Amino acid sequence: IKRITTETIRSMKSKEKITMLTAYDFTIAQMVDAGGVDAILVGDSASNVMAGHETTLPITLDQMIYHAQSVVRAAKKALVVVDLPFGSYQSDPQRALDSSVRIMKESGAHAVKLEGGIEIEKSIKRIINAGIPVMGHLGLTPQSIYQFGTYKVRAKEEAEAEKLMSDAKLLEELGAFSVVMEKIPAQLAKKVTENISIPTIGIGAGPHCDGQVLVVHDMLGMTHEFKPKFLRQYLNLYDEITKAVNNYVADVKSVNFPNENEQY
Ligand code: KIV
Numbered sequence: 001i002k003r004i005t006t007e008t009i010r011s012m013k014s015k016e017k018i019t020m021l022t023a024y025d026f027t028i029a030q031m032v033d034a035g036g037v038d039a040i041l042v043g044d045s046a047s048n049v050m051a052g053h054e055t056t057l058p059i060t061l062d063q064m065i066y067h068a069q070s071v072v073r074a075a076k077k078a079l080v081v082v083d084l085p086f087g088s089y090q091s092d093p094q095r096a097l098d099s100s101v102r103i104m105k106e107s108g109a110h111a112v113k114l115e116g117g118i119e120i121e122k123s124i125k126r127i128i129n130a131g132i133p134v135m136g137h138l139g140l141t142p143q144s145i146y147q148f149g150t151y152k153v154r155a156k157e158e159a160e161a162e163k164l165m166s167d168a169k170l171l172e173e174l175g176a177f178s179v180v181m182e183k184i185p186a187q188l189a190k191k192v193t194e195n196i197s198i199p200t201i202g203i204g205a206g207p208h209c210d211g212q213v214l215v216v217h218d219m220l221g222m223t224h225e226f227k228p229k230f231l232r233q234y235l236n237l238y239d240e241i242t243k244a245v246n247n248y249v250a251d252v253k254s255v256n257f258p259n260e261n262e263q264y
């Protein structure tokens, strides 16, 4: 199998839609890779999905590296991108580079993702100068949730839409290989996609982006009672797994498991 590279992702713009899903552990990453996605995101959404935190803020760099190591062991074809967690890059460019180097060295991942535009310009430059590919992330950037105060759609107003467009152009200029746009109007996502030469990957950003990304536990219906409008659920594993556990409990209680073939 030929490995997808950041150059593959770049070259897919306006030729073929790019597919990305998150994964945080070996077993799911194996299935996501086998299912044929182009890229796997070791997202800091692990903070919510894996650890049960309310926001992405608490997850640490060490924890992100642990998740990334597990995913890298599983991914044979997909490009593996890892989120820089909150606090690991915002203070200064050297810190941002050191955190990125740790991710690359200790996990073997292929690229990092950071939230923001102009605010972190120098950090992005520093990381890219070190030869580490960067994916941007604009729009609803969950590490800023306490500034936003809500997980509602971003950039509906002109000023924020204009900033997003200029941040996207800046990311392109700095040499980012692609940019995630989260929860913004479809028409704005279309305009940005048409105005930059690097691929846009949308989540809740409409069909005009060059690619799509979802949190894998959300699209598999494992995360309970999380159903934003943009989410398509391909399975309802919450119910399936709960039922399976239920059946196991009933079988053990009734001494139906193990049976004569399930013992030595
Ligand atoms: O952490 C994450 O899962 C993400 C995606 C939603 C883009 O950043």
Ligand code: NA
Pocket: 043, 044, 045, 056, 083
């Ligand atoms: Na993230």
